[in-house]
Amino acid sequence: MVDPIVLAAFVPAALALNFTPGADMMFCLGQGVRSGPHAAWAASAGISLGSMIHVLMAGAGLSALVASVPFAFDVIRWVGVGYLLWLAFHAMRASGRPPRGDPAPRGHAFRAGLLVNLTNPKVILFVLAFVPQFVVPEAGPVWAQFAIFGAIIAGCGFIVNGVVGVFAGSIGPRLARGSRVLDWLTAGIFAALAGRLALLEKA
Incomplete structure (x- = not known):
């Protein structure tokens, strides 16, 4: 169905894409630092599902329609900004670190990763x-x-972003004595992503 030569050219390109630091990688980094490796993998899974949805939408022609309508582009962009700022605010208000092994942070991280990816119009383009x-x-x-x-x-994104999140999670225990440091670091990452998305231009 897909020519092996084309596939051989696509895989390295996909790996290069996922190794390039971006919003998805930074989001997994933030999740790993604050909530540990399980949350990082969950966030990476949500992001990967979002990427798959974007590609399937492109195949169906829906992404082309959204990309051609400036109003739709801006609506998606500002929804993403608002959501990231909400995450930053929530992180600053957090009184402490979620318990490791609790499934709640993993479920939240998965949903957050999915929404962060889906509300990034740059991915569509x-x-x-x-x-x-x-x-x-x-x-x-x-x-x-x-x-x-x-x-x-x-698949490539799931592995790359997950590994980045796990690596970031390894420094979490070193900061555990000051949970506010974790909260503010995570909030700073989310706020920076929101600012980056707010300044995003369609071109």
Whole structure:
């Protein structure tokens, strides 16, 4: 369905994409620092699901429609800014670190990672510019090729962002004596991501 030569070119490109520091990686870093490796992996899983949804939407043509409507782009962008600022505010208000092993932080991290990814309109534009370059209509159903490429991007991203979050989580215990340091560090990461998204331009 996907030409092996095309696939061989796509995988390194997908890895390079995921190794490039960005909002997703920083979000997993923040989750790892404050809530530990389990939350980091959960956030990475949510982000990967969001990436897969973006690619499938692109294959269905929905992302192209959103990208062509400036109003829709701005609505998605400001929803993302608001959500990240809410996370930053919540982190600052937190009185302490969530207990390790508690499933609640993992579920929250998964949902947060999914929403952060889905409300980043830059991902929509990137997917529209990146994935179609590797799609060959003569090779089979276009939607199936998008699904395969999306699974590769999501899988690579899950591993890369998860490992970054786990590494960040390893420094968490060193800061555990001052939980406010963790709270403010996490809040700073979320606020920085919100500022980055607020200054984002469509071009």
